[in-house]
Amino acid sequence: MDLRPLLTESEAKILFIVADGLGGIDSGGRGTELEAARTPNLDRLASQGATGLTYPVAPGITPGSGPGHMALFGYDPVEHNIGRGVLTALGIDFDLEPGDVAARGNFCTLDSDGVVTDRRAGRIDSREGARLVRMLKEIRLDDVEVYVEPVKEHRFLLVLRPKTQALGARVDDTDPHRIGTPPREPRAQEEKSQQTARAVSEFVAQAREILAQEEPANMVLLRGFAQLPQLASLRESYGLDGCALAGYPMYRGIARLLGMKVVDCGPDLDSEINALKTAWPHHDFLFLHFKETDSRGEDGDFDGKVAAIEKLDRAIPRMIELQPDVIVVTGDHSTPSALASHSWHPVPVLLNANTCRVDGVVGFGETACAGGGLGHLPAKHLMTLALAHAGHLRKFGA
Amino acid sequence: MDLRPLLTESEAKILFIVADGLGGIDSGGRGTELEAARTPNLDRLASQGATGLTYPVAPGITPGSGPGHMALFGYDPVEHNIGRGVLTALGIDFDLEPGDVAARGNFCTLDSDGVVTDRRAGRIDSREGARLVRMLKEIRLDDVEVYVEPVKEHRFLLVLRPKTQALGARVDDTDPHRIGTPPREPRAQEEKSQQTARAVSEFVAQAREILAQEEPANMVLLRGFAQLPQLASLRESYGLDGCALAGYPMYRGIARLLGMKVVDCGPDLDSEINALKTAWPHHDFLFLHFKETDSRGEDGDFDGKVAAIEKLDRAIPRMIELQPDVIVVTGDHSTPSALASHSWHPVPVLLNANTCRVDGVVGFGETACAGGGLGHLPAKHLMTLALAHAGHLRKFGA
Numbered sequence: 034m035d036l037r038p039l040l041t042e043s044e045a046k047i048l049f050i051v052a053d054g055l056g057g058i059d060s061g062g063r064g065t066e067l068e069a070a071r072t073p074n075l076d077r078l079a080s081q082g083a084t085g086l087t088y089p090v091a092p093g094i095t096p097g098s099g100p101g102h103m104a105l106f107g108y109d110p111v112e113h114n115i116g117r118g119v120l121t122a123l124g125i126d127f128d129l130e131p132g133d134v135a136a137r138g139n140f141c142t143l144d145s146d147g148v149v150t151d152r153r154a155g156r157i158d159s160r161e162g163a164r165l166v167r168m169l170k171e172i173r174l175d176d177v178e179v180y181v182e183p184v185k186e187h188r189f190l191l192v193l194r195p196k197t198q199a200l201g202a203r204v205d206d207t208d209p210h211r212i213g214t215p216p217r218e219p220r221a222q223e224e225k226s227q228q229t230a231r232a233v234s235e236f237v238a239q240a241r242e243i244l245a246q247e248e249p250a251n252m253v254l255l256r257g258f259a260q261l262p263q264l265a266s267l268r269e270s271y272g273l274d275g276c277a278l279a280g281y282p283m284y285r286g287i288a289r290l291l292g293m294k295v296v297d298c299g300p301d302l303d304s305e306i307n308a309l310k311t312a313w314p315h316h317d318f319l320f321l322h323f324k325e326t327d328s329r330g331e332d333g334d335f336d337g338k339v340a341a342i343e344k345l346d347r348a349i350p351r352m353i354e355l356q357p358d359v360i361v362v363t364g365d366h367s368t369p370s371a372l373a374s375h376s377w378h379p380v381p382v383l384l385n386a387n388t389c390r391v392d393g394v395v396g397f398g399e400t401a402c403a404g405g406g407l408g409h410l411p412a413k414h415l416m417t418l419a420l421a422h423a424g425h426l427r428k429f430g431a
Numbered sequence: 432m433d434l435r436p437l438l439t440e441s442e443a444k445i446l447f448i449v450a451d452g453l454g455g456i457d458s459g460g461r462g463t464e465l466e467a468a469r470t471p472n473l474d475r476l477a478s479q480g481a482t483g484l485t486y487p488v489a490p491g492i493t494p495g496s497g498p499g500h501m502a503l504f505g506y507d508p509v510e511h512n513i514g515r516g517v518l519t520a521l522g523i524d525f526d527l528e529p530g531d532v533a534a535r536g537n538f539c540t541l542d543s544d545g546v547v548t549d550r551r552a553g554r555i556d557s558r559e560g561a562r563l564v565r566m567l568k569e570i571r572l573d574d575v576e577v578y579v580e581p582v583k584e585h586r587f588l589l590v591l592r593p594k595t596q597a598l599g600a601r602v603d604d605t606d607p608h609r610i611g612t613p614p615r616e617p618r619a620q621e622e623k624s625q626q627t628a629r630a631v632s633e634f635v636a637q638a639r640e641i642l643a644q645e646e647p648a649n650m651v652l653l654r655g656f657a658q659l660p661q662l663a664s665l666r667e668s669y670g671l672d673g674c675a676l677a678g679y680p681m682y683r684g685i686a687r688l689l690g691m692k693v694v695d696c697g698p699d700l701d702s703e704i705n706a707l708k709t710a711w712p713h714h715d716f717l718f719l720h721f722k723e724t725d726s727r728g729e730d731g732d733f734d735g736k737v738a739a740i741e742k743l744d745r746a747i748p749r750m751i752e753l754q755p756d757v758i759v760v761t762g763d764h765s766t767p768s769a770l771a772s773h774s775w776h777p778v779p780v781l782l783n784a785n786t787c788r789v790d791g792v793v794g795f796g797e798t799a800c801a802g803g804g805l806g807h808l809p810a811k812h813l814m815t816l817a818l819a820h821a822g823h824l825r826k827f828g829a
Binding site: 057059065091092093095096097098100110111114115116117120121137257371377378379399404408409 | 437804816817818824825
């Protein structure tokens with residue numbers, strides 16, 4: 034619902050601590066990673082607060098990082114699904130401008146008949162990827178500026194920037210999403226995207242020529258053509274002056290899209306907390322992003338994820354001493370190490386504030402949170418709950 | 432949400448075991464029927480899986496069998512409400528064709544002033560109902576074929592099949608839904624249904640003449656005019672090749688509407704399980720319907736319902752030995768024997784799969800499920816959850 038008519042002044046400060054991929058599942062009888070971890074500080078926050086489980090998108094849906102974070106910031110993640118091209122640009126700190134069309138690229142392998150035999154060219158390493166990107170940087174197109182940037186391994190970013198005429202982004206993927214078939218034509222889905230499709234077509238033709246003698250990566254596949262979305266900022270939506278402490282580019286990028294101040298800091302928790310302390314007096318919504326929980330989950334490393342959670346727990350007192358009025362600790366999705374990937378399982382959350390209804394849950398873990406006082410709720414409601422506990426929202430109706 | 436963009440190949444098989452009217456309420460301090468029953472096999476599935484409570488339509492809404500099953504198959508039961516006439520046809524295995532208009536009929540009693548004094552003609556028995564239906568089969572109409580079929584007691588099915596011009600189904604009930612007033616005119620709600628209304632009017636006039644000397648059933652009341660809905664099949668919606676093992680016609684009919692293969696089998700659990708074993712290799716979504724729990728609930732027979740649940744429990748090992756990747760056990764609604772009818776109480780559900788987050792619930796019962804890891808959720812999400820646990824869904828967003 035539109036909260037703007039309900040917004041009211043408050044000095045209260047809200048701290049969102051987002052442990053990426055926090056949720057897990059049991060494997061080996063030790064409970065989830067969060068349950069197996071020794072977390073006295075998180076347990077104390079939970080026992081003096083309210084807990085629950087969230088679904089970032091919907092029950093059974095596995096969220097990408099984009100939807101996961103959009104939901105945490107109170108934006109419906111289906112309505113505001115940020116395109117893959119844009120997220121790729123955000124992920125490498127590329128300074129995307131309004132009107133730019135961004136796409137995610139893969140180096141791939143074609144056989145002599147022009148059929149895709151490997152969509153990732155054997156997952157060539159990042160060094161090789163960067164070398165090929167340097168070759169593609171030679172490509173010039175009429176009326177459109179071209180940017181090609183390496184991402185990781187076989188991945189790269191393509192950005193088309195209009196010189197004269199505006200570009201649409203509704204262009205079909207050239208990636209056929211399966212092997213045994215040639216790359217697809219970049220067909221425009223609307224009149225406004227015709228010029229984009231022509232430019233993409235020309236880019237692909239030149240890339241094919243440039244890469245013809247390379248091996249195993251002799252072609253490119255493009256997908257997720259997208260432009261910067263029009264999003265109301267946190268200030269417009271909630272009257273909040275937001276600030277992001279996030280070491281990884283993609284999360285910084287999403288925060289920037291929502292008008293948050295993005296502080297330069299390293300990717301490690303200590304750097305982020307130091308930056309948090311510096312930023313603290315100047316903002317009323319602070320978002321700290323902790324990546325390691327997701328990384329260890331993606332690695333399939335149960336003990337590593339447990340250790341990451343314990344590291345976060347040890348850092349909690351340094352954040353509490355800033356005396357946030359509302360603390361939310363949660364994740365943007367689950368990443369069970371047993372699955373070594375994002376998953377659909379609902380995400381544990383704790384909310385701690387003086388105005389909480391304490392719910393009798395005494396430890397921070399998935400099983401305990403399933404019976405918590407916040408219930409099982411769409412993650413997009415967390416922001417409303419935080420605003421309410423911070424005294425930022427008036428009564429609705431008389 | 433539309434799952435089609437997220438579908439991905441998986442070999443995993445999903446088994447839905449639907450105990451009709453499963454949910455109950457306590458009466459006499461023994462807990463619900465499910466809680467009073469000895470169910471070691473269901474308890475084991477629950478303790479190694481995830482549990483919750485579902486509401487098929489919405490909190491407080493008592494579902495009919497149609498909405499209850501549509502929700503289980505992931506279709507919003509309000510958006511896709513199958514008309515009563517169609518469900519009546521499905522319930523007696525009548526081979527309804529697209530374009531047919533079906534209605535549910537009651538034999539009723541009129542007094543000498545033409546006022547309805549009993550909407551069910553004293554609930555005449557099925558034999559008497561069938562005799563009267565045979566009389567109505569004499570009715571002929573211009574431009575429309577007429578089918579009249581007995582259902583049970585005072586109930587019958589009317590089907591109008593167009594010969595030339597298409598028929599609409601938006602016609603008011605002739606059933607006034609109360610006594611002390613004459614039957615209503617079958618008024619068309621739109622131009623396209625004018626011919627239907629005229630045909631119904633002529634049918635009713637002839638029926639009144641034919642039945643004039645009968646007692647107590649001397650007239651008919653019609654309601655729920657409807658046509659076969661346009662529904663995406665399970666294959667279109669989820670890429671699933673579905674198969675229904677259901678002894679009762681209505682459930683077979685609903686399954687057929689959704690493009691499932693419907694196997695011929697008797698109405699008893701043993702026949703259904705034998706058919707399940709035969710069908711198993713050829714499908715990836717298998718729906719087994721168990722009717723007795725609802726029947727005993729409708730009878731107001733607590734012990735009978737307990738015995739039905741125990742019978743289902745004893746059959747569980749024979750289904751597990753097929754090694755389904757995802758097992759869902761639930762009901763389409765609650766039928767507490769204390770109320771002897773369908774009810775609005777949420778329905779216990781267990782989901783068992785290797786990819787489950789086990790939730791600490793150790794027995795399958797309503798009270799335990801209320802604290803389960805699936806939470807309290809609309810039943811239409813169960814299909815998404817089953818697909819997720821079966822590896823049929825890709826990540827949403829990047």
